[in-house]
Amino acid sequence: MTNDTVSATAVDPRLDFEVAWWEWHRRHEEVRADPHGILAVTGLHWLTSVPQRFPDVPGEWHTGDDGPVVALDDGELLVIDGRQVHGRHEFGPIAERAGVTVGIDGGVLEVARRGGHDILRPRRPEHSLRLGYRGTPTYPPDQRWVLSGRFVPFDSPRPTTVGAAVEGLTHVYDAPGQVEFAVDGVPLRLTAFNGTAPGSLSVLFIDTTSGVTTYPANRSLAVGTPDEQGRVTLDFNRATNLPCAYTDFATCPLPPAENRLPVAVEAGEQIPYELPAGDSAGRS
Template sequence: MVPARTLTLLAAVIAAGVAACQPAQAPVASRQARAEEAAFQARQQAWRAGRVADLTRPDGWTSLTGLHWLDPGAHRVGSDTDNGIRLAVGPEHLGVFTVRGDKVGFVPDTVVMVDGEPGLGASTLRIDTDPAGPSKLVFDGGKGLATVIERGGRLALRVKHADAESRLQFTGLEYWPGGRDWQVAARFVPHAAGKTLPIANIIGTTDEVPNPGAVEFERGGKTYRLEALDQGEGTLFLVFADRTNGRGSYGAGRFIDAPKPDAQGRVLIDFNQSYNPPCAFTAFATCPLPPPENRLDLAVEAGERDYRKRAAPKPPTEG
């Protein structure tokens, strides 16, 4: 039989050993948590940096300088006052665009490149509904870009320029605090093949957009649902509104590019990467608006806040 004194000493040794082990576990768990948080923050910062780079490219959304509707007939285009369509930035006389039916012809009045080739005479321009995409009309030594787009059955000339005021005076993006808890696990609910959803846009027209399914997720014990769109980009395009719109985030909603569902129908929605539509930065974009189904009764305090152009700092005065 083991003496009571020996048992007492043995119990004390075991207790001391357990106590000695416990503090060692805490730093390990703490280091892991810090590493996970650091990795999350690094991914978010990389995404944000890519977002700014994309917006401020010479042909990014902040470079838009005009959206000019093209009615049937001829249109002389340039920055001079004698043009029917005046450019905010660009050559005095760019050329003449002629619309006949769904065809757009162009004759240059200055040095241009059309789809990578010198524009030496009359050419026919593709519009953005063409499978090959719109023709790219480049001018001002590569600074300017014009394309023809179709919206609501009408044709328009979309013009970008690297010297656009909105690009040169871009002041950066601001974000809600967000966090890892705004990376939400969702379930994909497929629709019948070929289903579309009517999506209104900011210029007052409506387009039928492929609607492959919806995503459902839970937040605070409630279930929410967003209809997903397919724009051929290999992702689920989510156009949504929430309780922060006009109260810190852009009033007309935000976008998310979510990954396609996995084999089990699982989708990760990262609201930290919700972003403003181009219309938040320029008056010349044709942004889709959130459909009624995608108006969340939820304040999504994650992702981009409303873009506010801040005044440039005044130079210091002397004396």
């Protein structure tokens, strides 16, 4: 093989694109199937002002303005920041979409706040959903679905209320603006929320594949920080399922009504092999 051939192979943009996508997909699956990841969640418990016990969680729990409180009986304990905790423990107020993870026998316990409610979610590595996970099917990576877009900011962030995977629950997000783009000449736009990294964006959407080849309720796409002209890249090959595609114990947000795309986004993750028990979506 000549040096010219080696050089041409090393910079093949199609090969680089596919290699990068497969590496991203592998890492994403690893996080999903982590011993204490979303596939390990075994329950969802809603805390109230009335003390109550749950069969898979130590202690008696209640919550109020001062946040979750647990009272542990003799022989019960939690591990918080590496320290064994007995008796009564006050967690303090938990911010919306935040939470803490503590150790319990056989796993961990997420103490969190979602949609204005304090919740508990135990996670155990031996959960059958995690042990039987076969991976998530996807569309083959295709550079056709790497699209250029433009972020158009609102004059000020708009509080946007959306539904949730749990009936009766709502989430409120500040939407900083919208992302404009086109698919096969069709102009489209998506309301964007703030992403995980400062300045980045996240969009929730459904399209005409939803409920056919992709999960019906939602998919999520991370979008990098817009440049000075507002330009962004939307790589729909990296459109992912949210936890509610895998478990009934998720509180995922649904897309805003305007984020229902009238096109088939044949890219990214598809319907999982095993849907949650409460989901009746079909497969193609």
